[in-house]
Amino acid sequence: MSLEAWLPQLLPGAVAWAETVAADAAATGRALSNSELSVASRVGIRFPEMIRLRILHQFPVPEDPRLEEAARQLGLLGPEMRGLTLGYSILVREGCLSTRLLSHECRHVYQYEQAGGIAGFLSEYLQSVARVGCDDLPFEEDARAHEVE
Ligand SMILES: [Zn+2]
Structure with a gap:
């Protein structure tokens, strides 16, 4: 079965996983500094003060083997990944934080705001990944296009 057809079954678990990871990062992460807040404002975020930044050594991987497999097939959560944004939670791999990466991830926060939250955004994002792949998304x-150097 194609990933696109399979997605409706995977989506609830993916959303639940994303919400759990986002809540954990919100509880353990830090607020943005003033200069980071100005980067967040420049990419159009409505509520930059809600962002929490969590630096970690390794990104969490879904426990559900079907979700993990789907993420791998989609090219998400790979070893080369440096940042992951889930709602207002931005996860960054240790040693990778830069203005450019932060501005990129902040633009994803903007996209979550536009989509009305994690469930809305992930639904659109994953359908799009299944259709066109990660690179042309x-x-x-x-x-x-909104990265700041
Ligand atoms: Zn991205």
Whole structure:
């Protein structure tokens, strides 16, 4: 079965996983500094003060083997990944935080705001990944276009 057809079954688990990881990062992460807040404002975020930044050594991986497999197939959560944004929670791999990465991830926060939250955004994002793959994703093109050096 194609990933696109399979997605409706995976989505609830993916959203639940994302909400759990986001809540954990919100509880353990830090607020943005003043200069980071100005980066967040520049990419259009409505509520930059709600962002929490969590630096970690390794990104969490879904326990559900079907979700993990889907993430791998989609090219998400790979070893080369440096940042992951889930709602207002931005997860960054240790040693990778830069203005450019922060501005990119902040633009994803903007996209979550536009989609009305984690469930709405992930539904659109994952359908788009299943259709066009990770590289040509409009969400990623938009985030790259808003990177600040
Ligand atoms: Zn991105």
